[in-house]
Amino acid sequence: xxxxxxxxxxxxxxxxxxxxxxxxxxxxxxxxxxxxxxxxxxxxxxxxxxxxxxxxxxxxxxxxxxxxxxxxxxxxxxxxxxxxxxxxxxxxxxxxxxxxxxxxxxxxxxxxxxxxxxxxxxxxxxxxxxxxxxxxxxxxxxxxxxxxxxxxxxxxxxxxxxxxxxxxxxxxxxxxxxxxxxxxxxxxxxxxxxxxxxxxxxxxxxxxxxxxxxxxxxxxxxxxxxxxxxxxxxxxxxxxxxxxxxxxxxxxxxxxxxxxxxxxxxxxxxxxxxxxxxxxxxxxxxxxxxxxxxxxxxxxxxxxxxxxxxxxxxxxxxxxxxxxxxxxxxxxxxxxxxxxxxxxxxxxxxxxxxxxxxxxxxxxxxxxxxxxxxxxxxxxxxxxxxxxxxxxxxxxxxxxxxxxxxxxxxxxxxxxxxxxxxxxxxxxxxxxxxxxxxxxxxxxxxxxxxxxxxxxxxxxxxxxxxxxxxxxxxxxxxxxxxxxxxxxxxxxxxxxxxxxxxxxxxxxxxxxxxxxxxxxxxxxxxxxxxxxxxxxxxxxxxxxxxxxxxxxxxxxxxxxxxxxxxxxxxxxxxxxxxxxxxxxxxxxxxxxxxxxxxxxxxxxxxxxxxxxxxxxxxxxxxxxxxxxxxxxxxxxxxxxxxxxxxxxxxxxxxxxxxxxxxxxxxxxxxxxxxxxxxxxxxxxxxxxxxxxxxxxxxxxxxxxxxxxxxxxxxxxxxxxxxxxxx
Numbered sequence: 001x002x003x004x005x006x007x008x009x010x011x012x013x014x015x016x017x018x019x020x021x022x023x024x025x026x027x028x029x030x031x032x033x034x035x036x037x038x039x040x041x042x043x044x045x046x047x048x049x050x051x052x053x054x055x056x057x058x059x060x061x062x063x064x065x066x067x068x069x070x071x072x073x074x075x076x077x078x079x080x081x082x083x084x085x086x087x088x089x090x091x092x093x094x095x096x097x098x099x100x101x102x103x104x105x106x107x108x109x110x111x112x113x114x115x116x117x118x119x120x121x122x123x124x125x126x127x128x129x130x131x132x133x134x135x136x137x138x139x140x141x142x143x144x145x146x147x148x149x150x151x152x153x154x155x156x157x158x159x160x161x162x163x164x165x166x167x168x169x170x171x172x173x174x175x176x177x178x179x180x181x182x183x184x185x186x187x188x189x190x191x192x193x194x195x196x197x198x199x200x201x202x203x204x205x206x207x208x209x210x211x212x213x214x215x216x217x218x219x220x221x222x223x224x225x226x227x228x229x230x231x232x233x234x235x236x237x238x239x240x241x242x243x244x245x246x247x248x249x250x251x252x253x254x255x256x257x258x259x260x261x262x263x264x265x266x267x268x269x270x271x272x273x274x275x276x277x278x279x280x281x282x283x284x285x286x287x288x289x290x291x292x293x294x295x296x297x298x299x300x301x302x303x304x305x306x307x308x309x310x311x312x313x314x315x316x317x318x319x320x321x322x323x324x325x326x327x328x329x330x331x332x333x334x335x336x337x338x339x340x341x342x343x344x345x346x347x348x349x350x351x352x353x354x355x356x357x358x359x360x361x362x363x364x365x366x367x368x369x370x371x372x373x374x375x376x377x378x379x380x381x382x383x384x385x386x387x388x389x390x391x392x393x394x395x396x397x398x399x400x401x402x403x404x405x406x407x408x409x410x411x412x413x414x415x416x417x418x419x420x421x422x423x424x425x426x427x428x429x430x431x432x433x434x435x436x437x438x439x440x441x442x443x444x445x446x447x448x449x450x451x452x453x454x455x456x457x458x459x460x461x462x463x464x465x466x467x468x469x470x471x472x473x474x475x476x477x478x479x480x481x482x483x484x485x486x487x488x489x490x491x492x493x494x495x496x497x498x499x500x501x502x503x504x505x506x507x508x509x510x511x512x513x514x515x516x517x518x519x520x521x522x523x524x525x526x527x528x529x530x531x532x533x534x535x536x537x538x539x540x541x542x543x544x545x546x547x548x549x550x551x552x553x554x555x556x557x558x559x560x561x562x563x564x565x566x567x568x569x570x571x572x573x574x575x576x577x578x579x580x581x582x583x584x585x586x587x588x589x590x591x592x593x594x595x596x597x598x599x600x601x602x603x604x605x606x607x608x609x610x611x612x613x614x615x616x617x618x619x620x621x622x623x624x625x626x627x628x629x630x631x632x633x634x635x636x637x638x639x640x641x642x643x644x645x646x647x648x649x650x651x652x653x654x655x656x657x658x659x660x661x662x663x664x665x666x667x668x669x670x671x672x673x674x675x676x677x678x679x680x681x682x683x684x685x686x687x688x689x690x691x692x693x694x695x696x697x698x699x700x701x702x703x704x705x706x707x708x709x710x711x712x713x714x715x716x717x718x719x720x721x722x723x724x725x726x
Contacts, residue, residue: 005041059095059103059346059406062180062323064237064267066091068129073269079118082162084270085142085317089133091235093268095346095382096181096321097135101406105134109318116141143317145270150310152302161313166277168311174200176287176301176309180268181323181342181382182294183287183301185309188279191251197283198253200308202290206579207255209239209262209325211284213275218263221248221281227330236343237267238326254283257574257586262327267343270315286324291386293395296322321402322395323382332674337694339367341383346403348377349692349702352454357712360411361444361705362428364697365419366580368392370400371701373709374409378451378702380693387423396424415439415708417700419469437708441468441700442479443488445663448703449695450485453688455659458484460491460651462644462676465664465696466561466581467506475499477559477664478610480647482655485710491654492647494563495519495611496556498548509565509583510536510575511544516566518548520613528620532570560640560666563612564588567636570619571629581665590633591671598679600639605650610643637671645679652685661688663703665696 004014065073069088072080080086087093097109105111115123119138122130130136137143147155147164157164165175172193175186185201187193189210198204212218215229222242231240239262244250255261264284266272275282287305288294295301296319302312323345327338354376361371368384381399385392404410416428418438429436439447445468446461463479470476471490478494497519500511510533517525526545530538548554564584568574573590574583601615615636622632648660660680667673667689677687693699710716 003036003039003041005039059098059101061236061343061345061347062094062096062267063091063235064265064343065269065272069269070272073272079138079140082273083137083139083142084145084268084273084315085135085137086269087133087135087137088129089131090129092133092135093180096319096323096342097317098406099320103134108134109320110135110137110142113137113142113317143315145313145315148302148312148314150306150312152298152312155311162273162277165274165313166279169282170278172196173310174308176305176312177274177284178298178301178312178314178319179270181319181321181325182296183305184284185287185305186274187283189249189251189254189281189283191253194251194253194283197308204578205256205582207258207260207262208283208285209264210250210254210281211264211266211271211275213266213272213280215265217280218242218265221245221250222261222263225330227335231328231330231335232263232265234343236326237265238328238343239264241327241329241338257582257589259589264325288385292389292391293385294322294324321382321399324385326383329670331668331670332677332689334689334691336668336673336690337692337698338668338696339383339698340369340380340693345382346379346406348379349452350454351376351378351451351706352456355709357413357709358409358411359413359415359705359709359712360428360434361701361703361708362414362416362424363701363704364417364441365422365424367694367696367698368396368424369698369701370396370403371705372403372407372409372411373702373705374407378705379403379407380702383698393423393427396427413437413705413708413712415444415704415706417441417444417469417704435708435712437711439704439707440471440488442470442476442481442664443483443707444700444703445695446481446483446488446661446703447485447706448693448699448701449661449663449688449690451702451706452690452692452699453661455661455688456485457659458482458655458657459659459661459688460648460655460657461488461661461663462648463664464560464644464662464666466559466666470558475555475557475559477557477561478563479558480610480644480651482651482657485706486714486716487711490608491651492605492608492610494558494560495606495609495613496558497562499555499557499559499562500544500548502555505562506565507577508575509569509577512562512566513569514541514544515548516563516613516616518545520616522549533575535575560664563640564666567619567633570616570623571632573629573633581668584666584669587633588637588669588671590630591637592630592634593671598638598642598675599635600642601635603639603643605643605646610647612639612643615639637669637675641672641675641679644676645683648680649683649685652683658684659686659688663690663695663699667695 069086072078073086100107119136122128145161177184177186187197241260244259323342326341355373359373363370365387369381372379413435414428415437416425418440442463445463461481465477468476480492481488481490498515499505500515505511514529529541568583568587574586601618604611680687
């Protein structure tokens, strides 16, 4: 709240300027004004925050280093020279250092650092850009860097931590670096060093992120467009996925099987200083062990990274909120999130409806987030990762507690995934004194896309992903539905095939290939498989074939992810998924960028089914003839695009709607997204896509919260999923 005193014209001019020229990072949601009696103010005064429970404080995201602070860090005559924690009101840590609101220094990780007289003077000066900058610090009064050995013992470095870091990095050593929202692992862009990092981290293929010193360095490695450059240089400073430039000096084992690279620019002075030496780029990847949250505390990092890091670069400012780097790309002309976290969270997503009760979306089991809907805003958590461990449950619980306290919210409604075995859903079902509503996985995807686009009417959804628990107990993943926030009807799905071996069928794409071959070619499948997968033992192929063709009860799936796995295996692109979506991602890399007319393989639209089985004999004929695998991959993508387009157009006609929502992790496939948007546009259909939350399971919590709220509001009875099955 601001009290402004002066002549009417001057007050009006001030208010206009507030709208048209707000401070750099200001977010103005609304302005309410009323006249007050004259007080006779003679100077500007900012009083300490007085929490009274009547307003909801805004918790700002972390912001990348501004140009003014960076200039000071590089200036030998400035008192902030080479200081890794330089910041001002325009930049610096926010969300990751906050314990509580209102956002004042005593409620942050800076509470233990008493400002020196110079910092205090800047903090108190209304004309200075550090005026009321809560994390303000300098070398005399702020946090400090120290170096530890692989066992966590302090090392005395005579020539400074920077020189030590540069020297040891050039020797091929691996560093654990305490950053803004957690620990990273850093190493050179060297094939042998990267191979050693992968060996130690037990991460054989999953892509590693790279931090570049400047935009010029990025341009030497990647193909860069103006929108991508703007993202890299934005205050959020996310990791941006970019096409690798031909001939770029990037070890292939940084992103095996892919022609893209996840790149970010330095977003703290600390990172700028790390790249101020003999190399202008380095691997900088999250240091968390597999399936565990990002590490933030020194003791847990030393314990968790023993045997991985050779040295630790640490500092004495606590990390309060764990927060991974955000990951984005530009796809089909829009920004698309893979992971919405540092730099964006907890900035709310605006909604087109006003919620009269607070609703919580509990999130998914993988790529988990939670979401709180209150009023006209959806407040989503940072990326929480995979559920199912004690550590992830603790991270989830701590983060939710912070958000409820920050925003002074208490949910009366909880929406959660209907999967009976999800850990996060079991937790949600045990919450006291709330309305608990299960939400089908793909309905939540659909609702998430509607909510972030501010659309509240009926629409058709094409929901394509890897795994979602279906109303009939099958594994869904290729669904064309219609509906709204209240419920949905399933019109088309991919024809069910056998999910061979359950989790093994997801790990080993050749199993899904054999399943599709048996479904389409029966007894011819096994001889074909022996020729296609010579690395598999004959007994193994025969055992899987017996399982698929036998009378035993089998698990049906309509998953789009498993379809991509099968084709990837048949083309010899990927025979093992060492990380989620690997086979599909590597297959998509084969598809040329050119946008020509569709050239699909045969498929059938039957009663409620999309049948891709006719595609496989034709695809295998192309393979046998020695056709270019890039052309085969392109035709496969065109087949999926054609099937989606035809099915969606039919449902739009029958449901009398022209609005289509595309959601699910498969829509990270840039070629498929652009092609389907183009083909649906030719039919004059309005296509909604994700631009503010991820299309993958990271955006699921928004849809769960929206569905749960509207079912509560409209008092929809039952909520048994047989009610929503076509």
